Amino acid sequence: DIVMTQSPLSLPVTPGEPASISCRSSQSLQHSYGHNYLDWYVQKPGQSPQLLIYLGSNRASGVPDRFSGSGSGTDFTLRISRVEAEDVGVYYCMQALQTPLMYSFGQGTKLEIK
Amino acid sequence: EVQLVESGGALVQPGRSLRLSCVASGSSFDDDAMHWVRQAPGKGLEWVSGISWNSVYIGYADSVKGRFTISRDNAKNSLYLQMNSLRAEDTALYYCAKDRGFGGMDVWGQGTTVTVSS
Numbered sequence: 095d096i097v098m099t100q101s102p103l104s105l106p107v108t109p110g111e112p113a114s115i116s117c118r119s120s121q122s123l124q125h126s127y128g129h130n131y132l133d134w135y136v137q138k139p140g141q142s143p144q145l146l147i148y149l150g151s152n153r154a155s156g157v158p159d160r161f162s163g164s165g166s167g168t169d170f171t172l173r174i175s176r177v178e179a180e181d182v183g184v185y186y187c188m189q190a191l192q193t194p195l196m197y198s199f200g201q202g203t204k205l206e207i208k
Numbered sequence: 209e210v211q212l213v214e215s216g217g218a219l220v221q222p223g224r225s226l227r228l229s230c231v232a233s234g235s236s237f238d239d240d241a242m243h244w245v246r247q248a249p250g251k252g253l254e255w256v257s258g259i260s261w262n263s264v265y266i267g268y269a270d271s272v273k274g275r276f277t278i279s280r281d282n283a284k285n286s287l288y289l290q291m292n293s294l295r296a297e298d299t300a301l302y303y304c305a306k307d308r309g310f311g312g313m314d315v316w317g318q319g320t321t322v323t324v325s326s
Contacts, residue, residue, distance in 0.1 A: 095270065104306075127241055129311070131311065133311060133312045133313070135253070135313075137253070140320060142317065142318055143245070143253060143303070143305075143313075144301060144316065145308070145312045145313060145314045147308075147311070147312075148308065148311030148312030148314075149310070149311035152311065154312060154314060155314070184250040184252070186252065186253050186284070188253075188255070190291055190311065190312075193265075193267075193313055194259035195241070195259070195260070195266060195267025196255075196258075196266075196267045196268070196269070197255040197258065198269075199245075199252060199253045199254065199255060200252075201252050202252040202253070
């Protein structure tokens, strides 16, 4: 099974400053067609999770462009160029490569405002 | 836009069974894979099970394999999770989520709570 490991688990950030979350997988998430099957989600307090980034680097509909995803293979990064108060929440990476359907999430990274 | 509403959560004794449902409204979901994801109290997200649009491909987390069964009825825009031999560690908020078809789960329900306790 593919194991996802995030760091840090806690991330205090000053508003206006950048933030970065790392996600590593125990196996490559790159499909033979070249896409990386790695998604990023955020769960804001009291809400259901929402999709931020899919296939490693593609912003989901309505996601501000201060969010970006990068990486390939086993190492991925979610970056927020300038953190805003509304970005508070827990951020998860998730692999969607393993077949048959067997996805898995990272432990989550709690972003809080300093 | 699709909206998802889960139901069926309850307080149940260990070893008993429960069936969760998720109904999609606003748009047909029969082109999309669907998933169940759960979140134990104070814990992170755990992918539980997924099913392709035509039910040909099905997968389960190791923690539920052999006990849970996912199914769907596209004519009723409905997704189900049959949970047998429930354990205390199955206590969680269960979300259903729609796969966008090429990366990511883009629509989530509000969740239904399952509590397994004697």
